[in-house]
Amino acid sequence: MITLNDYLYSGYTVLKILQMYGKELRKVSIETHNSIDMVHCNFLLQQIDMLEHNDFLTSQSQRIRELYKLMSKEYPFLAFTFKGRIKSLIRAEEKFNGYIVKHIYDYYREYGEFPSIENLKQKLSCFRDLIAYRIVISLPKCHIKEGDNRKEIELDYLYQIANIIPEFLEERGFSIEVSEREGAKYSDKLKENLRPYYRDYIENTDSSGYESLHITLYDNLARSYIEVQLRTKEMDDYAEIGPANHLGYEKRQETERTRRDKIPIGECLCFDEAFERVVKLHTLDLSKVDVNMFGAVSNSVVNDGCGLFRGRLILPFEHLSEFQNDLID
Incomplete structure (x- = not known):
């Protein structure tokens, strides 16, 4: 079985590693008629395209920047940041295979049988955050009046911004996708017609x-x-x-993705292969990995200049509030 780990000691760049891994995985998937491996290959191809042909990121970030400019005009008293990143190579590979492990495990536990290939393919289509942007807002204390509830005021502004984003970005070439979260609750501050599109973790x-x-x-x-x-x-x-930092989140996911007590070994090839890939990534010693532009003393002391481990930053914008700008002037 081919795994990403097989290529992490070659000294090549991330792009070259993806190309070699994808080429070999595609060859095997054709020979074995493994359609899930083919889905995996196409997923790797998405990452290759982002690294080989990244001109679209300029266009995309410029259109996202239009939202930044609008917020600067409409909310000059707010401080906020816009950041964008491409998901790291290791994280993307872990998450893709983790989806397979978790879905098959949960399905088997509930129904006593394995999901169909078509069902599994549909589940894998939900991986849509290879590129992500984050908007973080803050209302400086200098704008808070005595008796005001800063948290509630910031929350009002957050939902106001959430309510304008879909239409604003649709006018600039984006389409909003339904979140498909059954039984989810939503704040009254979020417009009713937009609720199916948001995942409201507040x-x-x-x-x-x-x-x-x-x-x-x-x-x-x-x-x-x-x-x-x-x-x-x-x-x-x-x-x-x-308490909700990403390390803890990854630890919880690691627990979910290394369960196999209910799955008989050898009964489901898709599960067995995805499970092994996840386990190998979890036991990866980054200090021994040899990837061009990457260096690590340990799993916690990392110099990741190539998006292998921590991801690649693509959009750093920061807006100071009106009062803060006055101080700078």
């Missing part, structure tokens, strides 16, 4: 306390999906450096 917090608004869009010009996340500064701090 009203639907998980056990970690993570809060954010997520929406998925399709860029018709670039022919790619993007995810936009909206948070207040307090939510972002909680998610990045607080």
